[in-house]
Amino acid sequence: EGHDNPDRSVAFYRLDMNAGMQERMRIESGLRHALGHGELALYYQPKFEIGTDRVVGAEALVRWVHPERGLVSPAEFIPLAESTGLIVQVGEWVLEQACAQAAVWQAAGLPPMRVAVNVSAREFTNSLPGRVAETLRRYELDPSWLELEITEGTLMHDIERVIGIMDRITELGVALSLDDFGTGYSSLSYLKRFPIQTLKIDRSFTTGIPDDANDCAIASAIISMGRQLKLRVIAEGVETLDQLQFLRKAGCDEVQGFLYAAPLPAYEFERGLRENWLLLA
Ligand code: C2E
Ligand code: MG
Ligand code: MG
Ligand code: MG
Numbered sequence: 001e002g003h004d005n006p007d008r009s010v011a012f013y014r015l016d017m018n019a020g021m022q023e024r025m026r027i028e029s030g031l032r033h034a035l036g037h038g039e040l041a042l043y044y045q046p047k048f049e050i051g052t053d054r055v056v057g058a059e060a061l062v063r064w065v066h067p068e069r070g071l072v073s074p075a076e077f078i079p080l081a082e083s084t085g086l087i088v089q090v091g092e093w094v095l096e097q098a099c100a101q102a103a104v105w106q107a108a109g110l111p112p113m114r115v116a117v118n119v120s121a122r123e124f125t126n127s128l129p130g131r132v133a134e135t136l137r138r139y140e141l142d143p144s145w146l147e148l149e150i151t152e153g154t155l156m157h158d159i160e161r162v163i164g165i166m167d168r169i170t171e172l173g174v175a176l177s178l179d180d181f182g183t184g185y186s187s188l189s190y191l192k193r194f195p196i197q198t199l200k201i202d203r204s205f206t207t208g209i210p211d212d213a214n215d216c217a218i219a220s221a222i223i224s225m226g227r228q229l230k231l232r233v234i235a236e237g238v239e240t241l242d243q244l245q246f247l248r249k250a251g252c253d254e255v256q257g258f259l260y261a262a263p264l265p266a267y268e269f270e271r272g273l274r275e276n277w278l279l280l281a
Contacts, residue, residue, distance in 0.1 A: 152184025
């Protein structure tokens with residue numbers, strides 16, 4: 001081997017390493033440990049149809065239940081997991097867990113409600129459709145229970161290959177949505193070629209409604225473009241009644257945010273369904 005003295009190379013890297021790198025390595029090895037020791041959890045945030053106020057789906061959001069630090073936000077470890085490749089294992093765990101939970105809800109007789117799983121660009125490979133199909137089969141889960149949220153970053157490279165993967169996923173009956181819409185670089189001319197069902201207006205735009213004229217204009221434009229393209233539009237990060245009112249008037253189809261509910265553990269989500277919310281049957 002080139003590095004015949006491992007101790008020396010470690011020492012070399014330590015000397016050179018700034019606090020940020022050390023922190024990243026600490027999180028990475030912690031996350032590896034978390035994967036093997038059941039420290040990840042999925043939370044579920046309901047999505048509501050504006051016209052009916054009913055639950056139409058749930059976004060699955062991963063949490064790291066750290067023995068000392070408590071709940072660690074994905075904002076802290078997903079970008080790192082993406083850059084190290086660990087996202088693939090995290091993503092496999094998330095899809096498995098989300099389908100297991102959806103199968104429980106399906107077996108309980110709930111009307112189909114899409115459970116949406118976030119999928120990073122690095123997970124969007126040729127093997128993904130097969131893995132999704134296999135997982136649905138194993139849980140005997142109807143595909144109308146599953147949705148994948150992808151971001152514009154996924155669409156940036158090798159667009160023909162990406163469209164091929166998208167087609168294979170939607171042919172299964174699984175829905176696709178475009179997350180954080182408006183923050184990336186995707187070319188609008190491609191939008192009509194993507195087999196997506198839904199555009200998600202990024203929270204950074206929702207936040208500025210109704211005071212920031214630019215954010216209002218961008219949200220309205222996304223909504224009317226979505227309508228023209230026959231896509232559903234959902235706004236994420238809805239926290240106030242003013243925002244809801246604006247979005248309703250602008251013709252937005254669905255909302256998701258703290259105004260209705262935060263991401264919740266499955267049992268609290270079920271309690272919400274039992275006591276507070278109605279499902280769209
Ligand atoms: P995202 O997919 O855009 O998810 C929406 C984020 O907004 C979630 O943050 C959610 O908790 C938060 N949120 C929802 N409503 C509100 C609101 O009214 N106000 C505010 N301030 N925030 C709200 P979270 O759970 O921290 O996740 C952050 C990001 O991490 C996600 O953004 C997604 O990009 C990524 N992520 C989460 N889980 C997964 C996963 O399982 N796989 C992958 N690849 N990425 C994930
Ligand atoms: Mg999402
Ligand atoms: Mg989003
Ligand atoms: Mg977002």
